[in-house]
Amino acid sequence: MTATGVPGHLTQGSATRGGIGESTLRPDGTLKVTGEFAYASDMWHEDMLWGHTLRSPHAHARIVSVDTGEALAQAGVYAVLTHDDLPAEVKNYGLEIQDTPALAHGRVRHHGEPVALVAADHPETARRAAAKIKVVYEELPLVTDEASATAPGAPLLHEGRDDHHAAHTPHPNIVHRQPIVHGDVAAGRARADVVVTGEYVFGMQDQAFLGPESGLAVPAEDGGVDLYVATQWLHADLRQIAPVLGLPEEKVRMTLSGVGGAFGGREDLSMQIHACLLALRTGKPVKMVYNRFESFFGHVHRHPAKLHYEHGATRDGKLTHLVCRIVLDGGAYASSSPAVVGNAASLGAGPYVIDNVEIETLALYTNNPPCGAMRGFGAVQACFAYEAQMDKLAAALGMDPVELRQLNAMEQGSVLPTGQSVDSPAPVAELLRRVKARPLPPERQWESAGGPADVRALPGGLSNTTHGEGVVRGVGYAVGIKNVGFSEGFDDYSTARVRLQVAGGEPVAVVHTAMAEVGQGGITVHAQIARTELGVSQVTIHPADTQVGSAGSTSASRQTYVTGGAVKHACEAVREKVLERGRAKLGTYHPAWATAELLLEGGKVVTDGGEVLASLAEVLGDEVVDLELEWRHRPTEPFDLRTGQGNGHVQYSFAAHRAVVEVDTELGLVKVVELACAQDVGKALNPLSVVGQIQGGSTQGLGVAVMEEIVVDPATAKVRNPSFTDYLIPTILDTPTIPVDVLELADDHAPYGLRGVGEAPTLSSTPAVLAAIRAATGLELNRTPVRPEHLTGS
Amino acid sequence: MRVNFTVNGRRQEADDVWEGESLLYVLRERMGLPGSKNACEQGECGSCTVRLDGVPVCSCLVAAGQAQDRDIVTVEGLAALAACRTEGGDCASGACGTGLDEARQWRADPARGTDSQTGEGTExxxxxxxxxxxxxxxxxxxxxxxxxxxxxxxxxxxxxxxxxxxxxxxxxxxxxxxxxxxxxxxxxxxxxxxxxxxx
Amino acid sequence: MDFLRPAGWEEALAAKAEHPAAVPIAGGTDVMVEINFDHRRPDHLLDLGRIEELTAWEDLGDSVRLGASVPYSRIMKHLRGDLPGLALASHTVASPQIRNRGGVGGNLGTASPAGDAHPALLAAGAEIEAESVRGTRLIPVDDFYTGVKRNALAPDELIRAVRIRKADGPQQFSKVGTRNAMVIAVCAFGIALHPETRTVRTGIGSAAPTPIRAKAAEEFLNAALEEGNHWESEAPLPDSLVKQFATLAAGACNPIDDVRGTAAYRRHAIGVLARRTLGWTWSARERSTACA
CATH class of the missing domain: 1.10.150.120 ([2Fe-2S]-binding domain)
Structure with missing residues (x-):
């Protein structure tokens, strides 16, 4: 291998046990703190070129002509590619629907769509050459919302659709529509003493991972290509890349490079095909690195949504019915919109028991930026609305908002509007109880005896906007439900290869999966599982690549469950092999080989009574046990297209938050003082990582409550703030203490009883902060993020 | 243009630098020190923070030419800097610090033993x-x-x-x-x- | 692109005379963003980083001659006494890393209405020392901002320093952003009490095409303070007076709707900031009077 900077084998070799349930440290921690960990943008290859993408300045336009002549003539430019240069029959890609052109073909459908590529010997040369590509556009009418998408004669984003959703959608500009019909809403409404309705708006959030889209493509002698890239799912990338390159999958060898965060934003392709095309055309390695501006156009965002909710309840607070309609803006290409629709629909009622439900959820095709996966995936938008409704209902009933939620809280055995029964612990009421029982943080923390106000503890922070004037505290609660794993009948599996051998007298396990480590700590957990199952202390994590079977995506809170499950499964099989060998080789020396339950512990074969039968060195000698196995969770079913009925989900994850905010009511500035979370994680395989996930997820929810939004100009469908100057994410001064209460109620269907962790805290954090701001201000606030002008009426 | 400066205690020279290049680019792409990160390139994220004559700055906003004759410490030099502090040495003198060759060894030979890959044993x-x-x-x-x-x-x-x-x-x-x-x-x-x- | 590295001030002036379109770069916190994001490709970058006198300040008796490149972090640390308004404004600039590089000369050179230093300079009273091979002139800060991101500098001039009047009374600076740190101003307000001349001066940022003073508010306040004999009194100012001052300050704004905020909000917020900062400075004056 000539490429350098590829993460090597990561070994955790400590004397400690380091099995599951311990807070073992990251195997990549040292590399990450010394700056040696090789992220995708750190890749380097001698003689490499730099790729650059020319993007559309318009949201919807016909491409009249493209002239690359002058660009190609520039010194230092090696290739300029357009749609006409695509080498294969297949020109499009897409996670589910292949509707996205690798390079625009005759038409651009969103601001920033890739039109042409340049490879040059320096990034500046590539940029200057790209500026010399002459593209003539003829602007087309825009589709920007539901009204313009479904108006008579509306321009169609994709004509002649033949995807499997096309037949059941009411309009070709609707990607997918999922109704849920459960019980009898008319009867429920008739029983309602109180009915509350609301129209809610959820802004477009960006994943804003810090490591920009990057990668290095190296052409190979066999006509194939080696691609080092930051992604969430190597095999899904491969399935989309190879056909566009006109190569068989085995000639596109992918290795995961260091990933600087993902949060859903790397589930779709960005520069993968482009770098490969340039490398194959020039015969030279090509590196592509987006800058922050380009990154805002380089990945899909969280769907903005409009949600209409109607809840009814009896006087004593029992929910009678729910009617809701959720419209998600999927933007110009489908990405994962259909699955986001399925989630928003099936989880649209929240973690509550409601007998009578009608939900309609759909995703639009528009000329807005494409939207797809982001942490929480459809469940986030719904949670914002149904939790606002719970507070509204509590106010209408004169009830405590937490009590109202607890009264209607789902529990094990409850039935979802999809007809699916919840068959593992669902401690919704308990989570709420726990966050409510916490002591409140002290008031007026900015005051110090005799001294001036500490503005760092006040809304506005360092900007020195208040010394306490106008500041009002508010407290709010929220709880949410997220599915874990891929739903709706998807064959959601993972693959693990585990090798056990004795080297230098010491047993060593190697775990090889294609799981994308994006920061979540999956590799830490894999080593822990191997230690627990194989009783060895030395575990090496092989770099993730496509030389092993698919691990599925690092998304949907699924990797510890599914790839963790696959590692456990493979370790168990390896253990069986070891024991088989032991019995064959040494069985005659001790009767326990045949009669006892045998385990591997401390590098030895032991009986369940603790008696040592042999060391692994004695059992294995020079032999290597090496197995690659797939593992899948329980199958799920698709939702019925008319009624939404079906056992669509495999597992649920629940979290509750209490937010304490201080609002400068005159200026509309917010300081979140504390954001307490309680979450059931089934089993914390690594408690330190679990808490880190919960705190990080909570903070992303806080961000979209008070500052984060991609602003798209409705008149032009162009992004107005593609930068970290104007797309703001929380700093350390915006983020409060986040006390976390972790419950471990085992899900018997899951490996070790664990429950996916990553997404649930992102759901309830936003509505809890909103509820707290409402409590402080008395305002209705039906939109997130809340901006100062919403709080001041200006 | 050519730029000479001190990185983590060692004199360095970069040639053929484009005048619009940032110090961050020179460190990452020319010095083989990619530890300083390129997350926003607009001074809004701090991922590229280095010490320039002792002061923390965003290296993405320092023009490469401005680093001429300056003293830079990157994340790759933090351990040596800390060791120097402990010993009470003069950290800015260049007497200690991580040599460039030393710092880039990890990438020069990816086939090195597993210890170097995890950084175990690293100070x-x-x-x-x-x-x-x-x-x-x-x-x-x-x-x-x-x-x-x-x-x-x-x-x-x-x-x-x-x-x-x-x-x-x-x-x-x-x-x-x-x-x-x-x-x-x-x-x-x-x-x-x-x-x-x-x- | 050429990178000019003058070793001294005279050399820098000569370079600027020879290449009037050369873009001066000191802290780089504006210029490098534009280069990194491909918004600007000047033929010449003129590095002022090697000119030591630009990072020094000098006590001129009733004013401070602040070198154009003195980083904000040093203003915060060393000039809090003489230039309290500017020190407060400096503390709100971006991040610690940016404050270690950026200086007032950059804010003035860019002349963005959102530059944090402007309201403090306007309120304190300052003159910009512009120099070229032709000579030196002092431009009153009130005349310096000529349009959106435009200033009164001639093409061959560089900013050598800013002469800022030393505080003779309390000063405040307050800025609204939608984040608690590292944020560009949605709008900002500076105020300086000048008991020696019995006047109050103000500065408004990000709420008009250029940084401005709230002149009508100042005139109203100066007259009212005189009329009510307030300078002699230790009592807090009457609410009606403060309110009218705030209304007039808001009225001075000529803001736009943009991605950072609405015009209406900016106007509203300037009113709130004017009221609060007047209160803070006035009560600080009471305290200092009481202590004396």
């Missing part, structure tokens, strides 16, 4: 060790910049309050951790430095 500064121990590292992309900023803060203010830590690190964005474990890590490093907590 770490107290703040680096604390980030690992406290779980302050997830994706790690913000980590180098945070470490340089936190190390400098602890040098100037060995027993910071939480508000001091927050203010000193307010120029460093992290998207993974929600900052709680980062605060823990800095508190831990401060406590260890003060000798109130052992390693």
């Amino acid at each position: 770490l500064s107290p703040v680096q060790q604390a980030f690992i121990d406290a779980g302050a590292v997830q994706c790690g992309f913000c980590t180098p910049g945070l470490l340089v900023a936190a190390d400098e803060m602890l040098e100037a203010n060995p027993s910071p309050s939480d508000a001091d830590i927050r203010e000193a690190l307010s120029g460093n964005l992290c998207r993974c951790t929600g900052y709680e474990k980062i605060l823990d890590a800095v508190r831990l490093a401060a406590a260890r430095q003060e000798g109130t907590v052992s390693r």
Whole structure:
């Protein structure tokens, strides 16, 4: 291998046990703190070129002509590619629907769509050459919302659709529509003493991972290509890349490079095909690195949504019915919109028991930026609305908002509007109880005896906007439900290869999966599982690549469950092999080989009574046990297209938050003082990582409550703030203490009883902060993020 | 153009530098020191923080030519800097520090033994060790910049309050951790430095 | 692109005379963003980083001659006494890393209405020392901002320093952003009490095409303070007076709707900031009077 900077084998070799349930440290921690960990943008290859993408300045336009002549003539430019240069029959890609052109073909459908590529010997040369590509556009009418998408004669984003959703959608500009019909809403409404309705708006959030889209493509002698890239799912990338390159999958060898965060934003392709095309055309390695501006156009965002909710309840607070309609803006290409629709629909009622439900959820095709996966995936938008409704209902009933939620809280055995029964612990009421029982943080923390106000503890922070004037505290609660794993009948599996051998007298396990480590700590957990199952202390994590079977995506809170499950499964099989060998080789020396339950512990074969039968060195000698196995969770079913009925989900994850905010009511500035979370994680395989996930997820929810939004100009469908100057994410001064209460109620269907962790805290954090701001201000606030002008009426 | 400067205690020279290049680009692409990160290139995230003549700055906003004759410390030089501080040496003199060859060894030979791959046995500064121990590292992309900023803060203010830590690190964005474990890590490093907590 | 590295001030002036379109770069916190994001490709970058006198300040008796490149972090640390308004404004600039590089000369050179230093300079009273091979002139800060991101500098001039009047009374600076740190101003307000001349001066940022003073508000306040004999009194100012001052300050704004905020909000917020900062400075004056 000539490429350098590829993460090597990561070994955790400590004397400690380091099995599951311990807070073992990251195997990549040292590399990450010394700056040696090789992220995708750190890749380097001698003689490499730099790729650059020319993007559309318009949201919807016909491409009249493209002239690359002058660009190609520039010194230092090696290739300029357009749609006409695509080498294969297949020109499009897409996670589910292949509707996205690798390079625009005759038409651009969103601001920033890739039109042409340049490879040059320096990034500046590539940029200057790209500026010399002459593209003539003829602007087309825009589709920007539901009204313009479904108006008579509306321009169609994709004509002649033949995807499997096309037949059941009411309009070709609707990607997918999922109704849920459960019980009898008319009867429920008739029983309602109180009915509350609301129209809610959820802004477009960006994943804003810090490591920009990057990668290095190296052409190979066999006509194939080696691609080092930051992604969430190597095999899904491969399935989309190879056909566009006109190569068989085995000639596109992918290795995961260091990933600087993902949060859903790397589930779709960005520069993968482009770098490969340039490398194959020039015969030279090509590196592509987006800058922050380009990154805002380089990945899909969280769907903005409009949600209409109607809840009814009896006087004593029992929910009678729910009617809701959720419209998600999927933007110009489908990405994962259909699955986001399925989630928003099936989880649209929240973690509550409601007998009578009608939900309609759909995703639009528009000329807005494409939207797809982001942490929480459809469940986030719904949670914002149904939790606002719970507070509204509590106010209408004169009830405590937490009590109202607890009264209607789902529990094990409850039935979802999809007809699916919840068959593992669902401690919704308990989570709420726990966050409510916490002591409140002290008031007026900015005051110090005799001294001036500490503005760092006040809304506005360092900007020195208040010394306490106008500041009002508010407290709010929220709880949410997220599915874990891929739903709706998807064959959601993972693959693990585990090798056990004795080297230098010491047993060593190697775990090889294609799981994308994006920061979540999956590799830490894999080593822990191997230690627990194989009783060895030395575990090496092989770099993730496509030389092993698919691990599925690092998304949907699924990797510890599914790839963790696959590692456990493979370790168990390896253990069986070891024991088989032991019995064959040494069985005659001790009767326990045949009669006892045998385990591997401390590098030895032991009986369940603790008696040592042999060391692994004695059992294995020079032999290597090496197995690659797939593992899948329980199958799920698709939702019925008319009624939404079906056992669509495999597992649920629940979290509750209490937010304490201080609002400068005159200026509309917010300081979140504390954001307490309680979450059931089934089993914390690594408690330190679990808490880190919960705190990080909570903070992303806080961000979209008070500052984060991609602003798209409705008149032009162009992004107005593609930068970290104007797309703001929380700093350390915006983020409060986040006390976390972790419950471990085992899900018997899951490996070790664990429950996916990553997404649930992102759901309830936003509505809890909103509820707290409402409590402080008395305002209705039906939109997130809340901006100062919403709080001041200006 | 040609630029000469000191990086982590060693004189370095970069040739054929385009005049619009940033110090960050030169460090990453020409010096083989990619530890300083390229997350925003507009001074809004702090991932590229290095010390320029001792002062933390965003290296993405320093034109390469401005680094001429200056002294730069990157995350790759933090351990040596900490060791120097402990020994009371003159850290800016160039007498100590990580040599460029040393710093780029990890990438020069990816087939080296597993120890070099995990960095086990690597000397770490107290703040680096604390980030690992406290779980302050997830994706790690913000980590180098945070470490340089936190190390400098602890040098100037060995027993910071939480508000001091927050203010000193307010120029460093992290998207993974929600900052709680980062605060823990800095508190831990401060406590260890003060000798109130052992390693 | 050429990178000019003058070793001294005279050399820098000569370079600027020879290449009037050369873009001066000191802290780089504006220029490098534009280069990194491909918004600007000047033929010449003129590096002022090697000119030591630009990072020094000098006590001129009743004013401070602040070198154009003195980083904000040093203003915060060393000039809090003489230039309290500017020190407060400096503390709100971006991040610690940016404050270690950026200086007032950059804010003035860019002349963005959102530059944090402007309201403090306007309130304190300042003159910009512009120099070229032709000579030196002092431009009153009130005349310096000529349009959106435009200033009164001639093409061959560089900013050598800013002469800022030392505080003779309390000063405040307050800025609204939608984040608690590292944020560009949605709007900002600076105020300086000048008991020696019995006047109050103000500065408004990000709420008009250029940084401005709230002149009508100042005139109203100066007259009312005189009329009510307030300078002699230790009592807090009457609410009606403060309210009218705030209304007039808001009225001075000529803001736009943009991605950072609405015009209406900016106007509203300037009113709130004017009221609060007047209160803070006035009560600080009471305290200092009481202590004396």
